[in-house]
Amino acid sequence: MNPRDVADEDPDRLYTVTGGRSRADGHGLDLVTLIVSESAPAAGSQSEHVRILRICRDPTSVVELSSELALPVSVVKILLTDLIDTGRASARHPSSAGDPLPDTEFLRKVLVGLRKL
């Protein structure tokens, strides 16, 4: 998909998708929070919710969902908040999110992973 798809998005559609909300503060979702479906999409669900639940059968980051759905990150966070609030999806939060500089043990694991590339 092309990022222009998002920029050219009809604002009315974004408004409808999010039910008019512009902020999602509920779950501290990060770009790299991994989302996992906890249930199959129910009949009659909002189409974006259905797509998210299908994609998140495998753990999928917020930013990959944003790209896949061609929706801005903040809009995806609002959609995810609905799903998490109702137990239809769960979030795996980054362990280093609160700390600007992780401990050496964590960084050593990152180095081991990079050296294997």
Add this chain to the structure above:
Amino acid sequence: MDSASSDLPRRRPLRSSAADGVKIVIVGGFGVGKTTMVRSVSEIRPLSTEEVMTQAGAGVDHNVGAPEKTTTTVAFDFGRISLDERMILYLFGAPGQERFWFLWDQLFAGTLGVVVLVDTRRLADSWYAIDRLEHHGTPFIVARNRFEPLAHDLGDVRSALDLSAGVPLVDCDARRRESAKEVLIALVDHLHTLSAAREASP
């Protein structure tokens, strides 16, 4: 221009054990090779997306869909590396220009560290980004993406960027996987040094 990675899959599901996302951001001016570097090491074809912020109404819950509203929109690319069963590294290519920094905290809070990718023909493009990173206290290294012919040695680059002695400066060829990988290792080595120093002085 690209190396061997045009056959990368666009979607490739993560393992079910994936649990811990990690962020590294590559910042640089237009055309400096950010996406090329992401592509060189990513296990998926680089993707792009956008974030928007209402300029006047930041933090205020109204009017997100109003057509007359002024919004800041920034596009960015990203790729992905599975480090082990649990840890997934996301690499973001971010433009260094001024308006982008409105969204820095919203997008990249908690970033492990930053690679500032520079082109010696346009070093001034990096000044603003370096200034902002120092201001934020975000750890970073600088990588010079080599475009032939080389006009400056790294010492000249360090002076021109007014880099403090503690900030690593390395050469790279963003098109080559090994080289891009070495840049990431240099960054995480630097973070490790900083973290070890902190642990040694409680």
